[in-house]
Amino acid sequence: MPVPKVALIVLNYNSGAHLKRALTSLFALEYPRKEIIVADNASTDASFDEAKQDFPQASFLPFSKNYGFAAGMNRAIEHAFSRGADFVWLFNPDATAEKDALTLLVAAAEKFPKGALLSPVIFDNLGNAWFAGGKIDFFRMRAVHERRIRSASPYPSGFLSGCALLIPRNVWEQVGLFDEAFFLYYEDTDYSLRARNMGYPLLVVPGAKARHEEQSEESPQKLYYLVFSGLIFFTKHAKGLIRPYTRLYVTIRRIKNALDVFFGREKARMVAQAYRDFFSKRHGTSGNFPHLR
Numbered sequence: 001m002p003v004p005k006v007a008l009i010v011l012n013y014n015s016g017a018h019l020k021r022a023l024t025s026l027f028a029l030e031y032p033r034k035e036i037i038v039a040d041n042a043s044t045d046a047s048f049d050e051a052k053q054d055f056p057q058a059s060f061l062p063f064s065k066n067y068g069f070a071a072g073m074n075r076a077i078e079h080a081f082s083r084g085a086d087f088v089w090l091f092n093p094d095a096t097a098e099k100d101a102l103t104l105l106v107a108a109a110e111k112f113p114k115g116a117l118l119s120p121v122i123f124d125n126l127g128n129a130w131f132a133g134g135k136i137d138f139f140r141m142r143a144v145h146e147r148r149i150r151s152a153s154p155y156p157s158g159f160l161s162g163c164a165l166l167i168p169r170n171v172w173e174q175v176g177l178f179d180e181a182f183f184l185y186y187e188d189t190d191y192s193l194r195a196r197n198m199g200y201p202l203l204v205v206p207g208a209k210a211r212h213e214e215q216s217e218e219s220p221q222k223l224y225y226l227v228f229s230g231l232i233f234f235t236k237h238a239k240g241l242i243r244p245y246t247r248l249y250v251t252i253r254r255i256k257n258a259l260d261v262f263f264g265r266e267k268a269r270m271v272a273q274a275y276r277d278f279f280s281k282r283h284g285t286s287g288n289f290p291h292l293r
Contacts, residue, residue, distance in 0.1 A: 003033045004106060005078035006087045006166075010047055011072045018213060019048075021053050025096035031103050035059060035085065039076035043068040047093075052230035063279035068183035069162070077177075081169055088172070090165045094213040095122070097164065104208040105166045108154050115171040116201040117192060119160040120208035121149055130212050133204050136189065138242050141190045141234045141249060152202045159196075162188030164210045171200055186229035193237060202280040223267050251265040 008026050012019050026036050039061040040048040050102075052060055061076055071192045073090060080088050087109065089102060101120050122131040133146035135158045143159060165182055165188060175195045192202050231250065238246040254275055260268035 004086035004110075005084055006031060006034045006102060007083070007085035008034055008036045008089045008102070008107060008123045009039060009076045009080060010037070010091050010093050011039045011041065011069060011076060012043060012051070012093050013066060013072075014043045014045045015047045016045060017047075018094040019051055020054060021213075022091065022095055023051060023058065026091065027055065028099055029097060029102050029216055030083065031101045031106065032036070034102070035080070035083065037061055037076060037080055037155075039063065039072060041068070041072050044056075048252075049073045059115050063179050068180075069184045069185075070187040072082075072270065073162075073187075074177045077172065081172065086169055088166070088169075089258060090162055092163045092212065095163055095210050097210045098208070099165075099230075101208040102166075105205055106206075108203065108205045109166060110201070111167060113147060114200075115168050115174070116203050117171060117195050117234035118166040118205055119157070119161050119202045120164050120210045121204060122161065122163055122210045122212050125211070125213055130165065130214070131208070131228055132190070133160045134161065134189070136193070138234065138238065139249075141230055141246070141253075142166070142187065143233075147276055149206050150204075152206060154205045157204050158204045159189045159190075159192035160204070161201050163212055171195060175180065175200070179206070181232055182229050184225040186233040190233055192234070203264040221270070224270045224274045227271050228278055231274070233280045 010019070010022055010049050023036065036058045038048070038051055038058050041063050042065050048062065052174060061079055063072060063075065067075065077088050089107065103119060105118050109116060119131065121129055122129040129147045129149060131145045132149045135144045137144055167173055175198060179190050182190060186277065193204060211268070234246055240258070256276065261272050
């Protein structure tokens with residue numbers, strides 16, 4: 001049986017030195033049949049140009065503007081499948097992988113010929129689990145990372161992180177594109193839920209390991225996108241009695257945020273802007289925020 005071709009997609013936007021570390025890690029993977037694609041959302045730093053010089057064996061896909069994560073990945077994934085990939089592995093530019101991570105992910109995926117989404121366990125810089133599974137909490141309107149590795153064998157998750165997400169071609173063809181209403185954050189949770197609702201398992205493969213530096217922690221705009229995209233996600237997926245509860249919960253949170261703004265609490269104005277943009281049907285985008293998990 002032929003070894004499946006995997007396209008490893010790194011979506012870059014002003015990732016600085018993180019990108020070189022990510023690509024060095026990916027080229028060191030032991031998996032034999034891979035293509036590494038670096039897509040770029042019109043970066044204004046030197047990271048994309050330096051990658052072209054340092055890694056000429058990679059494929060490069062420049063975009064004319066900053067599409068954000070969902071729209072940028074959609075274009076890169078369609079490009080990868082048009083070049084004959086059987087799987088795509090979405091990979092953050094501020095992450096690295098152990099040498100056998102992709103081999104273990106593909107081996108696990110091949111046990112599900114009808115299709116599944118898969119993720120490695122992802123650790124932080126201190127060696128603690130950053131993502132070992134996910135739970136969607138509709139009552140608190142949060143997508144929560146689980147930190148406990150539950151089994152030595154692949155196990156189900158409520159959602160998977162887009163930091164290191166393996167998607168088979170047949171799942172992509174059935175589930176479709178990432179929802180481009182999400183500029184950043186929650187597009188992976190939305191995609192996971194859509195796949196699960198179509199019957200595809202969401203699996204964490206604990207033997208496969210990646211590490212995440214989480215460059216996005218450095219940006220104050222992260223909170224804006226978490227709030228804005230969270231509003232999109234939970235209003236989109238709330239069903240039955242959860243729908244009126246969600247409206248009430250959002251109203252209460254807006255009142256609290258108004259009080260936070262009044263008392264000058266840190267980052268409250270960023271949250272208020274996210275609420276205003278959501279309810280006025282605007283979709284604010286940033287020109288300088290890396291698209292990281």
